[in-house]
Amino acid sequence: MNRRHDIDALRALAFGLLILYHAAMLYVAPVSDWGFHLKSTHLAEWLQYPMLFLNRWRMELLFLISGLAVHFLRGKTGLPGLAWKRTVRLLLPLVFGMLVVIPIQPYVQGLAEHGIESGFLAFLPHYWTHGYRDYGLTWNHLWYLPYLWLYTMGLLALLPVFESAPGKRFCASMRQLRGTPLLLLPALPLFVIGFVLRHRFPETHALVGDWYAHALYATCFLYGYLLGTDTGLWSELARLRRFSLTLALSCFALYLFLDKFGPDLLGGKPPTLAQALIAKATIDGLRYLYCWTAIAAVLGWGHALLNRPFRWLPYAREAVYPWYVLHQSLLLLVAWWIMQMHLGPVMEPLLVVFGTIGGCALLHECVIRRTRWLRPLFGLDASPNHRGTSQALLRPADDIA
Structure with a gap:
C-alpha cells in the first residue's frame, strides 16, 4: 500500500485548527449565536465570518x-x-x-457564572454524581x-x-x-x-x-x-x-450575502410561502455545495x-489524539487565569492560544507518551512504535481518525 502522508497531515492540521477555533469561541460575538463555556470581555463580531468559513x-x-x-x-x-x-x-x-x-470545563464555567464556590477536588464528586444540576457529568468536546x-x-x-x-x-x-x-x-x-x-x-x-x-x-x-x-x-x-x-x-460569498441581505431583496415585505421555500432551498443549496x-x-x-514524508509528521500523528482530549480543558483553564489579568484584546488571546498549545505539548511529551499505562487512556498504543517512522507512515492514522 502506498504511503498516504497527505491524509496524516490533513488530520493533524485539522485538529490543530480545532484549537484555534475553540480559542476564537471565547471572543466571537454575539453571545446569543456563539455561546461557549466562558466568554472574554473582549468580544468581536468580525470573528463570526472566518469562523463560519470553517464551521461549515x-x-x-x-x-x-x-x-x-x-x-x-x-x-x-x-x-x-x-x-x-x-x-x-x-x-x-x-x-x-x-x-x-x-471536569475542568464545567468547573471553570461554574466559577465564571458564580454557580459553584468549592475547590476543584471538592467539586469532582458533585460533577460525577450530578450534584450540581448545570455542571454534571458530560462529554463536551x-x-x-x-x-x-x-x-x-x-x-x-x-x-x-x-x-x-x-x-x-x-x-x-x-x-x-x-x-x-x-x-x-x-x-x-x-x-x-x-x-x-x-x-x-x-x-x-x-x-x-x-x-x-x-x-x-x-x-x-x-x-x-x-x-x-x-x-x-x-x-x-x-x-x-x-x-x-x-x-x-x-x-x-453568495451564501453570506443571501443569508444577510436576502430579506431586504423583498423590499421589507413578508415573503410568500413559495418565496420562503425558494429562499431556503437556495441558501441551503449554497451552504452544502x-x-x-x-x-x-x-x-x-x-x-x-x-503527500510527502515531512519530518514533523510522525510526531504530529501520535500527538493528535492526546492534544484533542486535552485542548479544551486546558484552553478554558488558561483563559480563566489570564482573563483575570485584564491584559487587553491582543495580549490576552495570544497568551490563551500559546498557553493552551504549550500545555498540550508539555503534557503529551513529558507525561502521556512516556507513561505506559496513560497512553491507552489518550488513544495511543501502550508501547511506542519502534519500527521507524517510515513504517509508521505506511497508512493514515488508525486511532482517532
Missing part, C-alpha cells in the same frame, strides 16, 4: 477522514478484530476524558468520539453488503465520478439532509435524537470509506483543486502538496 465543513472533513481510516484498516483486520480495536481506541479515552479531563464509534460500528455491520458483488459495483460507480459531477453530486445528499432535518432537529451533540447531525456526519463518514485509496479519484481531486477552491469561495467543494479543495490541495 471542518467537522464534516474530520468524519470523512475517519471513514478513510476504516477503509485502510479493513485490509489488515477482520471485522470482529476491527470492531474491538475501534471500540477500545475510541471509548476508553472517552470514559477517561469524561471522568478526569472534562469529546462528543466526536461516541458519534465516530456509532458510525464505525454501523459501517462495519454494512461491510458485507458493500463487499458483495452488487456492493462492489456500487462503490466502483461512485469512484468513477470525474469533473463537475464529482463537485456537485456528493453535495446533493447533504443538501437534502440539511433542507429536511436541520431546522427540525438542531444539532445538540447529545447522541440521542440528534438526527440532523447523525445524517450529515454519517454521510460524510461513508464518503470517506467510499473514497478510499482510489488513485484515479484522488488524482481527479488534485486536478480539480483550483476549480473546487474557486467554486467553494464563490458559494461562501460550499461544504462539499471546500472539502474537495482541501483534499485536492492536500494530495498535491502534502
Whole structure:
C-alpha cells in the first residue's frame, strides 16, 4: 500500500485548527449565536465570518477522514478484530476524558457564572454524581468520539453488503465520478439532509435524537470509506483543486450575502410561502455545495502538496489524539487565569492560544507518551512504535481518525 502522508497531515492540521477555533469561541460575538463555556470581555463580531468559513465543513472533513481510516484498516483486520480495536481506541479515552479531563470545563464555567464556590477536588464528586444540576457529568468536546464509534460500528455491520458483488459495483460507480459531477453530486445528499432535518432537529451533540447531525456526519463518514485509496479519484481531486477552491469561495460569498441581505431583496415585505421555500432551498443549496467543494479543495490541495514524508509528521500523528482530549480543558483553564489579568484584546488571546498549545505539548511529551499505562487512556498504543517512522507512515492514522 502506498504511503498516504497527505491524509496524516490533513488530520493533524485539522485538529490543530480545532484549537484555534475553540480559542476564537471565547471572543466571537454575539453571545446569543456563539455561546461557549466562558466568554472574554473582549468580544468581536468580525470573528463570526472566518469562523463560519470553517464551521461549515471542518467537522464534516474530520468524519470523512475517519471513514478513510476504516477503509485502510479493513485490509489488515477482520471485522470482529476491527470492531474491538475501534471500540477500545475510541471509548476508553472517552470514559477517561469524561471522568478526569472534562471536569475542568464545567468547573471553570461554574466559577465564571458564580454557580459553584468549592475547590476543584471538592467539586469532582458533585460533577460525577450530578450534584450540581448545570455542571454534571458530560462529554463536551469529546462528543466526536461516541458519534465516530456509532458510525464505525454501523459501517462495519454494512461491510458485507458493500463487499458483495452488487456492493462492489456500487462503490466502483461512485469512484468513477470525474469533473463537475464529482463537485456537485456528493453535495446533493447533504443538501437534502440539511433542507429536511436541520431546522427540525438542531444539532445538540447529545447522541440521542440528534438526527440532523447523525445524517450529515454519517454521510460524510461513508464518503470517506467510499473514497478510499482510489488513485484515479484522488488524482481527479488534485486536478480539480483550483476549480473546487474557486467554486467553494464563490458559494461562501453568495451564501453570506443571501443569508444577510436576502430579506431586504423583498423590499421589507413578508415573503410568500413559495418565496420562503425558494429562499431556503437556495441558501441551503449554497451552504452544502460550499461544504462539499471546500472539502474537495482541501483534499485536492492536500494530495498535491502534502503527500510527502515531512519530518514533523510522525510526531504530529501520535500527538493528535492526546492534544484533542486535552485542548479544551486546558484552553478554558488558561483563559480563566489570564482573563483575570485584564491584559487587553491582543495580549490576552495570544497568551490563551500559546498557553493552551504549550500545555498540550508539555503534557503529551513529558507525561502521556512516556507513561505506559496513560497512553491507552489518550488513544495511543501502550508501547511506542519502534519500527521507524517510515513504517509508521505506511497508512493514515488508525486511532482517532
